[in-house]
Amino acid sequence: xxxxxxxxDATPEEMVIFLSEAEEQMELLSxxxxxxxxxxxxxxxxxxxxxxxxHTLKGSSGxxxxxxxxxxxxxxxxxxxxxRHHLLPVTTQMIDLLLQGVDALRVLLDEVTTLVxxxxxxxxxxxxxxxxxxxxxxxxxNPVPATSPEGFANPSRGVQPPAxxxxxxxxxxxxxVPQAPLWRVEVQIAESCLLPSVRAxxxxxxxxxxxxxVKSDPTGEVVESGKVTAGSTLTLWLKPGISGDIAEQIRAAxxxxxxxxxxxxxxxxxxxxxxxxxDADDASGELWRVTVAINERCPLPAARxxxxxxxxxxxxxxxxxxxxxxxxxxxQANACREVTVWLARSGSAAETLAALRxxxxxxxxxxxxDVTADAVDAAPVSSPEGFVFPSRExxxxxxxxxxxxxxxxxxxxxxxxxxxxxxxLQPVPTTMPGAQSAPAPSTxxxxxxxxxxxxxxxxxxxxxxxxxxxxxxxxxLDALMNLVGELVIDRTRLAxxxxxxxxxxxxxAMAEELTETCRHLARISDDLQxxxxxxxxxxIESVFSKFPRLVRDLAQKVGKKIDFxxxxxxxxxxxxxxxxxxxxxxxxxxxxxxxxxxxxxxxxAAGKSETGQVRLAARHEENQIVIDVEDDGRGIDAExxxxxxxxxxxxxxxxxxxxxxxxxxxxxxxxxxxTAEQISDISGRGVGxxxxxxxxxxxxxxxxxxxxxxxxTRFTVRLPxxxxxxxxxxxxxxxxxxxxxxxxxxxxxxIERDKLRSVNGHEAIxxxxxxxxxxxxxxxxxEELAAGQQENAERAQRQFVVAVRWGDRRGGLIVDxxxxxxEIVIKPLGNLFRAAHGISGGAVLGDGQVAPILDIPAxxxxxxxAERGVGVAA
Amino acid sequence: xxxxxxxxxxxxMRMRCAKVLTKLGHTVVEAExxxxxxxxxxxxxxxxxxxxxxMPEMDGIEALKAIKxxxxxxxxxxxxxxxxxxxxxxxIKSGAADFVLKPFDEERLVAAVSKLLAA
Numbered sequence: 001x002x003x004x005x006x007x008x009d010a011t012p013e014e015m016v017i018f019l020s021e022a023e024e025q026m027e028l029l030s031x032x033x034x035x036x037x038x039x040x041x042x043x044x045x046x047x048x049x050x051x052x053x054x055h056t057l058k059g060s061s062g063x064x065x066x067x068x069x070x071x072x073x074x075x076x077x078x079x080x081x082x083x084r085h086h087l088l089p090v091t092t093q094m095i096d097l098l099l100q101g102v103d104a105l106r107v108l109l110d111e112v113t114t115l116v117x118x119x120x121x122x123x124x125x126x127x128x129x130x131x132x133x134x135x136x137x138x139x140x141x142n143p144v145p146a147t148s149p150e151g152f153a154n155p156s157r158g159v160q161p162p163a164x165x166x167x168x169x170x171x172x173x174x175x176x177v178p179q180a181p182l183w184r185v186e187v188q189i190a191e192s193c194l195l196p197s198v199r200a201x202x203x204x205x206x207x208x209x210x211x212x213x214v215k216s217d218p219t220g221e222v223v224e225s226g227k228v229t230a231g232s233t234l235t236l237w238l239k240p241g242i243s244g245d246i247a248e249q250i251r252a253a254x255x256x257x258x259x260x261x262x263x264x265x266x267x268x269x270x271x272x273x274x275x276x277x278x279d280a281d282d283a284s285g286e287l288w289r290v291t292v293a294i295n296e297r298c299p300l301p302a303a304r305x306x307x308x309x310x311x312x313x314x315x316x317x318x319x320x321x322x323x324x325x326x327x328x329x330x331x332q333a334n335a336c337r338e339v340t341v342w343l344a345r346s347g348s349a350a351e352t353l354a355a356l357r358x359x360x361x362x363x364x365x366x367x368x369x370d371v372t373a374d375a376v377d378a379a380p381v382s383s384p385e386g387f388v389f390p391s392r393e394x395x396x397x398x399x400x401x402x403x404x405x406x407x408x409x410x411x412x413x414x415x416x417x418x419x420x421x422x423x424x425l426q427p428v429p430t431t432m433p434g435a436q437s438a439p440a441p442s443t444x445x446x447x448x449x450x451x452x453x454x455x456x457x458x459x460x461x462x463x464x465x466x467x468x469x470x471x472x473x474x475x476x477l478d479a480l481m482n483l484v485g486e487l488v489i490d491r492t493r494l495a496x497x498x499x500x501x502x503x504x505x506x507x508x509a510m511a512e513e514l515t516e517t518c519r520h521l522a523r524i525s526d527d528l529q530x531x532x533x534x535x536x537x538x539x540i541e542s543v544f545s546k547f548p549r550l551v552r553d554l555a556q557k558v559g560k561k562i563d564f565x566x567x568x569x570x571x572x573x574x575x576x577x578x579x580x581x582x583x584x585x586x587x588x589x590x591x592x593x594x595x596x597x598x599x600x601x602x603x604x605a606a607g608k609s610e611t612g613q614v615r616l617a618a619r620h621e622e623n624q625i626v627i628d629v630e631d632d633g634r635g636i637d638a639e640x641x642x643x644x645x646x647x648x649x650x651x652x653x654x655x656x657x658x659x660x661x662x663x664x665x666x667x668x669x670x671x672x673x674x675t676a677e678q679i680s681d682i683s684g685r686g687v688g689x690x691x692x693x694x695x696x697x698x699x700x701x702x703x704x705x706x707x708x709x710x711x712x713t714r715f716t717v718r719l720p721x722x723x724x725x726x727x728x729x730x731x732x733x734x735x736x737x738x739x740x741x742x743x744x745x746x747x748x749x750x751i752e753r754d755k756l757r758s759v760n761g762h763e764a765i766x767x768x769x770x771x772x773x774x775x776x777x778x779x780x781x782x783e784e785l786a787a788g789q790q791e792n793a794e795r796a797q798r799q800f801v802v803a804v805r806w807g808d809r810r811g812g813l814i815v816d817x818x819x820x821x822x823e824i825v826i827k828p829l830g831n832l833f834r835a836a837h838g839i840s841g842g843a844v845l846g847d848g849q850v851a852p853i854l855d856i857p858a859x860x861x862x863x864x865x866a867e868r869g870v871g872v873a874a
Numbered sequence: 875x876x877x878x879x880x881x882x883x884x885x886x887m888r889m890r891c892a893k894v895l896t897k898l899g900h901t902v903v904e905a906e907x908x909x910x911x912x913x914x915x916x917x918x919x920x921x922x923x924x925x926x927x928x929m930p931e932m933d934g935i936e937a938l939k940a941i942k943x944x945x946x947x948x949x950x951x952x953x954x955x956x957x958x959x960x961x962x963x964x965x966i967k968s969g970a971a972d973f974v975l976k977p978f979d980e981e982r983l984v985a986a987v988s989k990l991l992a993a
Contacts, residue, residue: 010890013889014886014889014890014893017885017886017889018886021884021885021886048930049930051928052883052928052929052930055928055955056883056884056928058955059884059887059955059976059977060884060886060887062955062976062977063886063887063890063976063977063978065977070977299975300959300962300973300975302959302963303959303962303963303966303973306963306966306967307966310966310967328963329960329963331959331960334959362971364972364985364986364989
């Protein structure tokens, strides 16, 4: 019911981690789903990643007790698991459903915070997802849990089979293993077969449809691991669950499979086919029937059953088991509550009991209920062949009871003291055909682990997630920033006071202490300032990440195929800008998809690809962030714009006639202008571009449009970046520090003075076979720099050159010294260099000093024009 | 009391498990994927390792095999979600001593850990 208050099982501290991880997984899911739709299921890393995201989400939501969320993530995970195993093809419908699932998950996640049940219904969605997954579950190579065909599905089945009750005479064959004639089926796999293992698997699956495959050679495991060779023979022993002409039905079903030929189908009675165990002693030893009950509360009985059979294998030789290992592994024993093992083992009853106790009783949730001596030929045909018995590394815990030990059918009362019955256990050799020794030795390289710093295992994990954890209102950051500003001013004043004190006070020690404290305070407040500034920056990805989905939905709505390209996601921008830039970009994207990209048939007619391209790109350009929204659509015809504007009464016909193209294009930003034939619910009502411009200008930005009819349109939004942090190379010219954005730096060189050449009267050097024109920053900034310091450096034998680029143009700047790389915070310019040409902004350095940032495009233009002798604008 | 290595890529699950284990008086060391687990395993020599199955870098099955290869006596239990039966089966064949299914209640985890450590 909607509106119900909810409670979740997590402490507030856990909840923070849960929420941040859940959001991370959801973001990953929705991004990866779009990638999946785009790239298909060929990228196995993507498939794993997306599956893991759903899987983790399921686990965590289940852990806090969010049932609906766990249910939905389970449905999503199931589909993704099948996609991962290439059992389901990726379809648009599937992606639609999965995306709907993620949307619903977001609502459900909100419930965790609101603690009120939302009105979202997930039943239909889960059903649709399950329906999507269902068809592939049948006959899948990796079988999903199915109900056991032999009645084990009923968990209420008694722990003790009636046949094994104390005191009853031995019953050679347990009820659970009905006698059925055994058929041996021999199949030849064609020499020409390309995927012999697949054919073999098909044979096994076909046989499994007709009954129980009790054994096969090669084993199911070998087949599934793809080791079957072409031209080989597959032999299987089938206990049919069908009636009628069995041989004929087997021939028909198996013969249907391509590239295989049925060479023999013969009844074999109950002879164990070539199951002779390697250990002759055990084979000739007594046969014991061991019955083990699995606790009804055990959530995964098949795993316990497997453990039981394996453990018995360590105490003797398993001749058969019910369920068989194959059945367990094939998922046919998922509700099994009892395991019967026929164990060949020489030795006394006491030894057998002790050996079994040692091996079986260490398994949680199981109880040995009966051990009976059996006639050797009474064992059902089955074989443990091909299975790995783990080394017996774990000591048996106490507390599991062996209920009965009944050699030759005579029950021994429960509570036989195990101690005097237990001689030293000898490991039983279990070298069987196809078996590998337990844990295959491998030498994993911990190289990658080294990436995690010392102690990172315990603490690094939370560090990984920490940056995503806290949300802070920008206003709070602004307030923090102002306080830091106050602090910096006071710090400066305090430093001045400390200075005075040290000059006038007679107590030198105290003055020194004060100065030291001030220095420390300065360092701390610098770091604080840096951190606060940094906390305001975030990659534009946070804005862009929701667009691929938006574009996908829009494209679907208008029935166009769109290839959406996003570039420059890492570009950092100030939070306040990031928060406001989203809507204008959405408007532009909508405009491109709705108006820019033509309908498919028009594109084809124009000789274009039917898929339209929309490109969204962000980059830093000096102290601006530049965002392009570009499409390869129909472009904007200035004449059409003019006509529309006239018809809408925005301009007069006369004005239109006088208007140039650029002015005409500008009309699209006019209030109330829209070129759409009809009002669409996507691009709104013609207020889009108007609002975009208003919003951008409110952020002190600008928007421009470039277009070519038939080719496409590009909108370019430029926004100021008053608080951008960029990496820069710091250099020194005449004692003044300058910053060069690292993105513009090609390399920094130290050259001997005599390497300088003169090309057309201008300095240049040869750099890797190319002439790099040079420019002395001292000359450029001669006015601003203290002239007196110039001479000595000028005469220096060595010169430092920073090679910079702007597009494909390159130039070299001669500087006095290289200081190093640093992250700088871009600031509005101070007075000193305000008017200077070649300066794009200022940077606040760690020591509070302001360094001008070089305007590399302007400087390169300057070098180029100087080279051509077109006049220098210093 | 024992030292337990907790391996899970979800910090939330680690946090939750760690709380239960420390309450029992155990020392908990953590890793967030299989590769890291091997590193921590070598360094810390835990008495028990709880291994998640689905993890990036190196999954739980691989990590289990690697751990058993270097220390055949190591006690390792798998932590798995429903629907990973085939993985659990593989883990048991590879020497896992036990498994715990997610979502688990505290009681269940305590029982499994205690039993394994007592063995």
